[in-house]
Each structure stands twice: as structure tokens, then as C-alpha cells.
Amino acid sequence: MPFEVIVGAILTQSVAWRNVEIAIANLKEKDLLDPVALLTAPDEVIEEAIRPTLYYRQKRRKLQAFCRHLLDKYQGDLTALFRRPLSELRAELLGIWGLGPETVDSILLYAGGLPTFVVDAYTKRIWARLGIHPEGIEYETLRAYFMDHLPPDVQLYNEYHALIVAVGNRYCRAKQPLCVECPLLVRCRYQPAGNEKSTVES
Template identity: 50%
Template sequence: MPIRARHRSRPQRNSGPLSARLRAMYRAMLRALGPQGWWPGRNRFEVIIGAILTQNTAWTNVARAIGNLRRARVLTPEALAALPAPQLARLIRPSGYYKTKAARVKRFLRFLRARYALNLSRMFARHPSTLREELLAVSGIGPETADSILLYAGGVPVLVVDAYTRRILGRHGLIRPDATYDRVQALFLENLPPETALYNEYHALLVAVGKDFCRPVPRCSGCPLRRDLERHRPATARGFLRIKTRY
């Protein structure tokens, strides 16, 4: 799916009930939780490596792995490309699946060298749609990782769709259970303005709500999106509020 950035192929509505609802949800989360300050990283390359390492693990584990790379003074495209894969795997061990992730990092670096001579400025000068397709062609980089790289390292206004996003939107009746990644993403891209800061903060807030409130066993008490659920899906809200939890 082409990224709706710079030149958008789909018309943006940015008005109407769905747009108003998405904006209201954003304001409610921001008011209750405050700015989240994502993405943690000192530079674009560090953000890219973090986006690859964070697959199937918590950011705290990634931070330890990134710290190891910093202390080893290899957190540059040139140094990491020259580092043997076994050494890279040892350094990123805290992130889990370290051999697999080391191979993914190496494949990304081979792509970066072959296409852009290890130059990130040249890479991000590429049109977002083209760059996204190139990233997706790198084995081990899926839509979520590619969009994290585009948004947080490249400043491209695109929403990252993760498990938290799907769970929240599904429970609020905004997507079907079988909605594709592209369909979920289009819900935002077609109804919100193309602002990088907005998508950055929106994704971070959805993650915070998913971690603390919209868990597999929902914890609706105190959730900043509870009013939206009660207004648009009252039967679902009543069902969730009857669930007894230990939280």
C-alpha cells in the first residue's frame, strides 16, 4: 500500500463524524496521560536499529541492547556493517531472539549499503511510498517495523499499526476483526491531517492505553477512552464493566 504522504492517493476527509471521533479519542488520551515523548533514540540510525530490535519484546530489553552497542562504539551504519554477525548477536542478546535479529540488522545494512551507500539522508530523500516498498523487501522487516522507521526516523506522517491499536479499535467498533494492516492504517490516514507529530503521539498514546487499560482482560475503570466506548458501544462497555479482574 502506498504511504499517504507528500502526495496522497486517497482523498482526506478530515471532517465528519469519524474524523471528529478519532480527534476526540486523541484529546481524551492526551488529556489523561500527557505527551508520551516517543521515539526514544539519540539519532535516526539508533531509532532504526531500535525499531528492528523491538520486535516481540519490551522496550526495556531493547534499551539494554542499544546501551551495549553504544558502549561498544558501533552504533553507526559503518561500524555496525563492519561488525561480524556473532559479535552483533552477543551485544543485542538482551533484546531476545538475538541471532535472528542480528541477521535482520545485517540484511538492513546490506540494503542500506547497496542502495544508499550507508547514507541515511539519501535513503530518506526517497519518496515515502518507494522507500516503504524497499524496506518491506528486506527480509525480517514487516509493515509495522517499516512504518516505525518511516515515522520515527524519517518524519513521515503515517500511523504504526500494532496489536494494541487493533485491540482498542476492535473493541470500540472502529474496525472488523479481519481488517488488514492497510485498512486499519487507512482509517487514520483518511480522517486525520498528515502531521508527523500527531501520528507519533497518537500511536504512543494507544500503546499506553493498551498496556494499562485495554488489556486482554479489559480494565475500563479509569480508561481515558471509556466514555467513547459507552457512547458508541454501550452493550460492549456494560459487558466489560461486569468483568471481575485482579487489577
């Protein structure tokens, strides 16, 4: 199961979760949801399975880079990998080709059960609109903000991120956010360009 979660974390970048579910089902059907299988199967077979997640060539390479690392350094043992101290393991995973901080934090939190906060585009957008941080804030700065203000609690980080995703999905869309229905409206400083009052205060 943790390996499936890792595959999902790598495949989900820039695509809806529904597409990831289809890709994972394809990998399962072809017996490819396994690090050795992902390194030995023909590239085109893997790419065909994960095609619904877009950028499938790059994502195939990312999956294989992670699998190679897991097999070379931990003999495929995820328990041994997640036993490493969080900060050391995080730095190590960030060194794997193609894995950015959002993917790595998702792997650590959701597959490893380790207390690291996942920042995504919704987090950046909502926190900017609330007036807490500037729009272009760095990933690491925003992650540090959450981790400095919240206890290192895996369940809390998990639920907090899920709530951010829910607000981003339902209300805080990039265009025409549904501010009047948003639970964060009372403390939000968002001013839609050229129409300061209508969306937020109507």
C-alpha cells in the same frame, strides 16, 4: 541518532522497550551502532549485544539486511534514503528481508520524520473493542483508515500512536482490561465474554 532509532525499531518487535535500551547500550559500548560495523563484526558479538531483545539471531540478520541495503543503495547516507518519496521508499523498505509494515512505518515516522501511521497490536485491539473494526483487520487496512481520517502530520501521528500505546499499556490489556478507569469507556462497545456488565459498566 536516526540510525539508533532505526536499530531500535528493528529490535523492539515482541519485546519491552527496556530490553531494547539495554541492547542499544551494549551496541554503543562495543562501537557497533554503525552500519559498517554491524556488517563487519562477528555475528556472535552482535548477537551477544542484542541478546536481551530475544530472537536475537533473526534480529541480527534483520539489522544486517537493512545495513546492507543502506550501504549498497545510498552509500550509508540516511539523508539520501529519507529524501525518497514516501510511498516508493515504504515499498522499498518492505522489500528488505525481515522488515514488516510496523517496523517500516516506525523507521519512516520516527527516524525519517515522514507522515506514515504506525499500527501495532494495541491499535488493533483497542479499535476492535471500540467496535470500529473487526479483531483480525489487516495492517494495511487499519493504517489506511487512520491516514484517510487524519491530516499527514508527523507530530500528530507521533502523538496519536503514543496515546494508543498509553491506553493499551494502562487500561486496554489483553486480559482484564481496566475499563472503569479508561478514558475511552463512554464510547467503547467491549463486552467481556461471560461477564458483559461487570467490567465495562461497574
